[in-house]
Amino acid sequence: MPPITVTQDLVLAVAELSQLNIDGADIDGYAADMTKVLALVEQMHGVDTSDIAPMSNPTDASQQLRADEVTEPDQRERFQAIAPETDGGFYLVPRVVE
Amino acid sequence: MSDLHHKTISQLLRDLDNKAFSSVELTAHYLDRIERLDPAINSYITVLREPALARAAAMDVARQKGTHPPLAGIPIAHKDIICTQGVRTSAGSRMLDNFIAPYNATLVEQLNDAGVVTLGKTNMDEFAMGSSNENSYYGPVNNPWRADRVPGGSSGGSAASLAAGLCTAATGTDTGGSIRQPAAFCGITGLKPTYGRVSRWGVIAYASSLDQAGPMAQTAEDAAHLLQAMAGFDHRDSTSINQPVPDYLAQINGSIKGLKIGICTEYFDAGLDDDIRTAVMAAAKTLESMGAILSEVSLPNTQHAIPAYYVIAPAECSSNLSRYDGVRFGYRCADPESIEDLYKRSRSEGFGREVKSRIMVGTFALSAGYYEAYYRKAQQIRRLISRDFSQAFDQVDYILGPTTPSTAFKLGEKVDDQVAMYLQDIYTIAVNLAGLPAISIPAGQSQGLPIGLQLIGRHLDEGGLLKVAHNFQQASDWHAQRPDDGQ
Numbered sequence: 326m327p328p329i330t331v332t333q334d335l336v337l338a339v340a341e342l343s344q345l346n347i348d349g350a351d352i353d354g355y356a357a358d359m360t361k362v363l364a365l366v367e368q369m370h371g372v373d374t375s376d377i378a379p380m381s382n383p384t385d386a387s388q389q390l391r392a393d394e395v396t397e398p399d400q401r402e403r404f405q406a407i408a409p410e411t412d413g414g415f416y417l418v419p420r421v422v423e
Numbered sequence: 424m425s426d427l428h429h430k431t432i433s434q435l436l437r438d439l440d441n442k443a444f445s446s447v448e449l450t451a452h453y454l455d456r457i458e459r460l461d462p463a464i465n466s467y468i469t470v471l472r473e474p475a476l477a478r479a480a481a482m483d484v485a486r487q488k489g490t491h492p493p494l495a496g497i498p499i500a501h502k503d504i505i506c507t508q509g510v511r512t513s514a515g516s517r518m519l520d521n522f523i524a525p526y527n528a529t530l531v532e533q534l535n536d537a538g539v540v541t542l543g544k545t546n547m548d549e550f551a552m553g554s555s556n557e558n559s560y561y562g563p564v565n566n567p568w569r570a571d572r573v574p575g576g577s578s579g580g581s582a583a584s585l586a587a588g589l590c591t592a593a594t595g596t597d598t599g600g601s602i603r604q605p606a607a608f609c610g611i612t613g614l615k616p617t618y619g620r621v622s623r624w625g626v627i628a629y630a631s632s633l634d635q636a637g638p639m640a641q642t643a644e645d646a647a648h649l650l651q652a653m654a655g656f657d658h659r660d661s662t663s664i665n666q667p668v669p670d671y672l673a674q675i676n677g678s679i680k681g682l683k684i685g686i687c688t689e690y691f692d693a694g695l696d697d698d699i700r701t702a703v704m705a706a707a708k709t710l711e712s713m714g715a716i717l718s719e720v721s722l723p724n725t726q727h728a729i730p731a732y733y734v735i736a737p738a739e740c741s742s743n744l745s746r747y748d749g750v751r752f753g754y755r756c757a758d759p760e761s762i763e764d765l766y767k768r769s770r771s772e773g774f775g776r777e778v779k780s781r782i783m784v785g786t787f788a789l790s791a792g793y794y795e796a797y798y799r800k801a802q803q804i805r806r807l808i809s810r811d812f813s814q815a816f817d818q819v820d821y822i823l824g825p826t827t828p829s830t831a832f833k834l835g836e837k838v839d840d841q842v843a844m845y846l847q848d849i850y851t852i853a854v855n856l857a858g859l860p861a862i863s864i865p866a867g868q869s870q871g872l873p874i875g876l877q878l879i880g881r882h883l884d885e886g887g888l889l890k891v892a893h894n895f896q897q898a899s900d901w902h903a904q905r906p907d908d909g910q
Contacts (some may be wrong), residue, residue: 326796335787336783339783339786339787339790340783342786342790343741343770343779343782343783344745344748344763344766344767344770345767345770345771345774345779345783346767346768346771347771347779355779355780355783358780358841359783359784359787361841361842362733362780362784362841362842362845363784363787365729365730365733365842366730366731366733366734366788366797366801367730368726368727368730369727369731369734369797369800369801369804370796370800372724372727372800372804372807374800374803374804374807377803377804377806377807378803378806379799379802379803379805379806380802380803380805380806380809381632381802382618382632382662382858383618383633383805383855383856383857383858383859384617384618384619384664384858384882386619386662386664388661389658389661389662389663389665390661391658391661400525403525404525404751406525407521407522407523407525407752408750408751408752409749409750409752409753409755410755416750416751418750418759418762418765419759419760419761419762419764419765421761421762
């Protein structure tokens with residue numbers, strides 16, 4: 326895989342996917358950071374990994390399953406007490422549908 | 424009473440039993456030191472003076488009645504990424520500056536059940552992303568050994584607080600070295616347990632396949648005290664290991680005679696500071712003189728660990744941190760104009776630069792067209808790294824090397840060079856990728872700054888690691904060295 330050139334457009338596209346705003350003055354800085362980090366990680370591409378199964382859990386364990394039973398009581402008021410804005414048990418956000 | 428903060432947990436438990444002083448007196452001693460000394464170190468984000476004194480009083484009553492749990496009245500600190508009910512849990516971020524945790528992490532409950540007193544919450548790199556503690560919303564932490572040096576990161580506040588005598592022990596988390604590297608820089612003992620040994624429930628997630636909480640302490644014996652309480656299966660953490668917890672305090676007193684310790688050749692490369700090389704080899708000789716059998720081992724894929732980590736960790740972080748959207752908890756921007764504006768401005772204003780950078784790298788690595796070349800490739804390399812360790816552990820019981828390539832570097836020295844900062848974790852990161860336990864213990868000094876020795880063990884062999892470390896600490900006094908604070 327050829328090295329990635331991190332352009333301003335790529336920074337903005339990735340920022341959009343990440344739900345982040347990047348100020349115009351900072352775009353080049355992020356591009357430079359990403360270029361350096363990707364150059365570092367692209368060292369991987371020289372390693373032969375054919376026939377190597379990916380490892381997603383470091384102990385190769387599968388996740389524990391539990392019985393499909395209700396174990397947690399309703400604690401809506403407690404958890405909504407730390408929310409920025411709620412009303413009648415709902416989280417409030419700006420109007421989505423006009 | 425003036426030297427209480429030099430006592431280990433084992434010594435304090437004896438003194439508390441003998442009524443040499445009470446937990447209230449001990450806790451007040453620490454709180455007074457924090458008030459006097461921490462403004463210059465900045466190791467605490469939150470200090471819990473009144474709750475700590477009330478808790479200490481309750482533990483004194485329990486001790487008088489003889490109904491006390493094993494660590495009754497021992498004052499510790501928690502890294503501020505670990506949820507503590509009713510107390511701000513910030514993860515070092517503006518995003519969670521207003522977050523009052525509605526529940527305790529499992530490990531907090533376990534330590535509470537063991538009787539500890541919580542002095543407060545320690546400073547850290549934002550969301551545990553950093554190796555210098557300079558990425559904190561609450562400002563950098565100064566290394567107590569020398570104020571112009573970093574304490575390491577991301578558990579820099581916990582390590583600095585311990586080195587400065589501002590707690591008896593502390594909790595930390597380690598995703599790529601965040602317990603061991605600050606332990607090395609601050610001259611304390613830090614254990615990263617096997618992935619899954621300590622519950623991650625209530626530990627704010629950075630990279631879920633790598634994150635692991637563990638003890639930071641003055642000695643291996645003290646680390647064993649904490650791990651005894653923290654380890655164990657938790658049905659609320661689906662990656663928790665369902666295996667019995669051994670008696671670590673009994674295990675540490677065993678002999679190391681005949682144990683095979685492999686010196687990892689790749690960890691003594693050209694990038695290693697000469698004083699560290701000398702100190703670590705001298706420590707290996709000490710272990711040999713106690714009966715350990717030394718040999719060389721190779722971990723040939725070591726050089727690929729950092730590249731693989733800086734795909735896997737950002738990828739997992741980009742997913743984990745998508746929950747911070749300004750809706751349910753945490754920071755919300757002022758006067759959002761639309762739902763998208765709410766998400767974007769809350770995240771952009773709430774996260775710091777390094778966090779945003781890692782989210783973007785991770786998002787890129789997981790995006791269409793790049794997933795195979797980056798994320799899948801990194802997970803394949805992870806297996807190669809894990810195999811290296813398996814093959815090494817066919818030959819030896821433990822792997823020995825330096826914890827860090829240098830001693831504590833200067834504040835500001837690496838802030839403008841992200842990759843140089845990443846390379847700080849060159850000897851620690853592979854351990855997380857393989858999910859292994861590892862410990863950093865003090866093994867010397869260079870120009871007045873501590874040197875850390877790292878020992879890596881097989882899965883679930885925390886007891887063995889603590890035994891080797893405890894044996895070394897019986898034969899050396901580097902762990903007892905403390906910076907001079909004039910107090």
